[in-house]
Amino acid sequence: MPIAGFAEFVWIWDRMVGVALPAHHRAMANWLEECWKSGRHELLMMAFRSSGKSTLVGLFCAWVLYGNADVRILVLAADLELAKKMVRNVKRIVERHPLLAGLVPGGSADWGTERFTVKRGAVLRDPSMQAVGIGGNITGSRADVVICDDVEVPKNSDTAHKRAELREKLSEISYVLSPGGTQLYVGTPHSFYSIYADEVRPETGEAAPFLNGFSRFTLPIVNEHGASNWPERFDAGAIAAIKSRTSRRKFQSQMMLEMMAPVAGMLDPAKLKFYDAAREIEHANGRLRLRIGDRHMVASACHFDPSFGSATGDGAVVACVYICDQGEYWLHDLAWLRASVVPEDTDGARMDEASQLCVQVANFMAGHHLPSVRVETNGIGRFLPNILRRELKSIGWAASVVEHHESAHKATRIEDAFGAVLGAGLLHVHEPVRTTPFVRQMREWHPDGKDHDDGLDAVAGCILSEPVRLPRVEMPLRRADWRAYGGVFNAQNGFNP
Numbered sequence: 417m418p419i420a421g422f423a424e425f426v427w428i429w430d431r432m433v434g435v436a437l438p439a440h441h442r443a444m445a446n447w448l449e450e451c452w453k454s455g456r457h458e459l460l461m462m463a464f465r466s467s468g469k470s471t472l473v474g475l476f477c478a479w480v481l482y483g484n485a486d487v488r489i490l491v492l493a494a495d496l497e498l499a500k501k502m503v504r505n506v507k508r509i510v511e512r513h514p515l516l517a518g519l520v521p522g523g524s525a526d527w528g529t530e531r532f533t534v535k536r537g538a539v540l541r542d543p544s545m546q547a548v549g550i551g552g553n554i555t556g557s558r559a560d561v562v563i564c565d566d567v568e569v570p571k572n573s574d575t576a577h578k579r580a581e582l583r584e585k586l587s588e589i590s591y592v593l594s595p596g597g598t599q600l601y602v603g604t605p606h607s608f609y610s611i612y613a614d615e616v617r618p619e620t621g622e623a624a625p626f627l628n629g630f631s632r633f634t635l636p637i638v639n640e641h642g643a644s645n646w647p648e649r650f651d652a653g654a655i656a657a658i659k660s661r662t663s664r665r666k667f668q669s670q671m672m673l674e675m676m677a678p679v680a681g682m683l684d685p686a687k688l689k690f691y692d693a694a695r696e697i698e699h700a701n702g703r704l705r706l707r708i709g710d711r712h713m714v715a716s717a718c719h720f721d722p723s724f725g726s727a728t729g730d731g732a733v734v735a736c737v738y739i740c741d742q743g744e745y746w747l748h749d750l751a752w753l754r755a756s757v758v759p760e761d762t763d764g765a766r767m768d769e770a771s772q773l774c775v776q777v778a779n780f781m782a783g784h785h786l787p788s789v790r791v792e793t794n795g796i797g798r799f800l801p802n803i804l805r806r807e808l809k810s811i812g813w814a815a816s817v818v819e820h821h822e823s824a825h826k827a828t829r830i831e832d833a834f835g836a837v838l839g840a841g842l843l844h845v846h847e848p849v850r851t852t853p854f855v856r857q858m859r860e861w862h863p864d865g866k867d868h869d870d871g872l873d874a875v876a877g878c879i880l881s882e883p884v885r886l887p888r889v890e891m892p893l894r895r896a897d898w899r900a901y902g903g904v905f906n907a908q909n910g911f912n913p
Contacts, residue, residue: 420515422449425479426472429513440635440645441472447633448476448600457598458630462612464637464671465604467646470565473602474502478509480561481544482516485536489545490559490592494569496530499547502565504529506545550585560594564601570678573607575867576620576856583611583626601627605675608859613675619856637671682831683858683872687838688845695738695748697785706785708748708844711740718789719877720777720804721870722797724755724769733870734777736784737878745837745879746844750852750871751780770796770803778807781815788816790881820881826873827863833876834858 420428423437423445430437444461451459463469477489493499507529510516519534526533531546542558550567567586572578589599605612611626635645637655644650650658659667666678693709706713716738723732732753738746753776755769767775781789791801801817808815822829837843849855854871861869 419483422446422452422476422479425482425513425515426475428515429475429509432512432514436648438468438646438648441468444469444472444633444635445476448472451631452480452598456631457596458627459598459600459633460612460627460630461600461602461633462604462673463602463633463635464645464673467635467637469602470502471505473563473565473600474505475509476600477502477506477545477561477563478513478516481510481519481534482513485519485534485544486538486540487544487561488540488542488559488594489561489563490542490554490557491545491547491563491565492550492554492567492586492589493547493565494550494567494572496547496549496552498566499549500530502563503531503545503547507532510534550582554588554592557592558594559592559597561598561600562589562593564589564599564603566603567601568603568606568611570606573610574677575860575865576609576853577867579607579609579611586611586626599630601630604670604673606669606678608676609856610675617856618850619853621851634673636673677860681859681861682863683834683838683861685855685858687841688843688855688858689841690845690847690850691746692847695784704785706738708738708740708746711742711744711746713738713746714741715739715882716784716786716788717878717882718781718784718786719874719881720789720791720797720800721874721877722773722792722795722800723870724773724796731868731870732773733874734780734789735871735874735878736780736786737875737882739882744842744844746846747849747854747875747878748846749780749784750849750854750874751776752852752870753777770800771807774800774804774807777804778811778813781808782811782813786815788818790818790820790877792877793819793821820877826869829880830861830869830872830876831863833879834872837879 423442426441426445427437440463444463448459448461461469461473480487480489491499491502493502507527510519521527521533521535526543531543533543536544546557548554548557550572564586568582572582593599601612603612609617609620613625614632616622616625637645637650639645644652644655658671663678665676668674669676669678691709696707698705698707716736718734718736720734721732734751734753735747736749738748740746753773755772777789789804791797791804793801801819804817808817834843852871853868854875857867857869857871860867861872
């Protein structure tokens with residue numbers, strides 16, 4: 417006897433519990449069934465909050481067991497309670513759905529709220545369905561289907577370190593999934609750097625999106641024609657009410673499925689002006705001139721924020737900013753410095769970490785024709801200026817090293833430096849800087865945040881070290897003057913004796 421299709425399976429359940437089958441649930445069911453039957457094993461289903469996506473995926477799990485009772489399903493969620501919620505729901509469906517009566521075991525079978533095993537022919541160690549939190553131990557488990565239900569939530573995606581941990585934990589699925597098994601991710605994005613993103617974020621250093629190659633089903637609350645995708649429950653008035661109760665960013669993230677953090681950072685990378693032009697050095701009237709595109713640079717700033725770095729702390733960063741004749745800032749390069757474990761100098765002796773950092777800064781300055789550098793002397797920076805002077809001399813680059821003790825709070829410095837410059841659209845950024853952590857740090861920065869901000873601090877040091885330069889304004893030769901005694905007049909310069 418042929419088994420019922422998934423949409424029919426869902427319709428029977430909905431009729432039994434007294435609800436109608438929404439059109440978007442039918443679309444989801446058709447997509448899931450088509451993927452399952454065509455052998456597509458890597459799936460991502462994103463749908464707006466309260467769309468019933470987890471309920472539908474629970475029905476999908478029950479339908480898979482209906483077709484093959486030997487299938488093993490593992491549910492991963494951000495925490496164990498959320499995963500158990502889906503397992504309980506599927507267990508209830510197995511117990512009550514008229515097509516699944518033959519799957520309910522008798523006696524003292526494995527039939528709990530965290531895991532259960534249906535009546536099946538195969539003798540398998542793993543249950544039919546099991547719930548695990550993303551931080552739980554899945555070593556030794558085996559599954560034919562892994563459901564990742566809302567594995568990305570605000571608490572595990574608001575910093576780069578947490579996102580890296582989440583990706584590392586999800587990579588364990590490869591060791592659990594049986595050959596030819598299916599992965600199904602279900603959720604909504606909670607970050608610009610979401611695991612669900614379909615584009616590469618250059619600043620993260622990734623070569624491809626995390627779920628690259630996955631088949632995707634995306635259902636925002638409003639379609640491309642401006643109509644609701646669930647008008648029976650979310651009509652225009654209901655959608656307007658949601659918008660009025662929540663921030664724009666959260667609505668776009670959770671209801672329209674756009675890749676952005678639900679809470680905005682204070683520094684908006686959209687206000688940066690990226691440029692491709694190379695820096696050019698030219699001789700004119702016996703002088704050197706530095707030009708980027710059609711702009712002539714009249715000043716430069718270089719700031720070295722030293723640190724020996726650690727797994728969790730900020731790193732050592734040096735930044736190069738030019739200032740053009742129009743008073744605009746051009747962030748041309750930004751480098752994170754690293755000291756190797758067993759470096760040696762030209763004499764074969766081991767070079768200390770401080771010297772290694774200063775060698776890199778000296779080469780950075782020479783490479784960008786920088787006449788001076790400001791070094792923070794807080795902490796370890798107290799001992800670096802003289803070492804840097806030595807390294808500059810060793811490569812033959814004449815430049816001054818300005819010692820600077822920073823007393824202002826870092827968050828205040830960053831706000832002061834970037835606030836007006838970004839607001840006025842005065843910060844240009846060289847395209848290669850996109851591949852550094854700078855843009856990500858901007859996007860996620862908060863004054864009271866705990867994520868890295870070393871790149872922001874170095875650029876802020878450059879901006880604050882240079883006085884504001886106003887562009888030359890050509891005044892008209894003649895103009896009306898409203899003042900009573902203003903204007904130009906001729907005075908007699910001949911007097912009778």
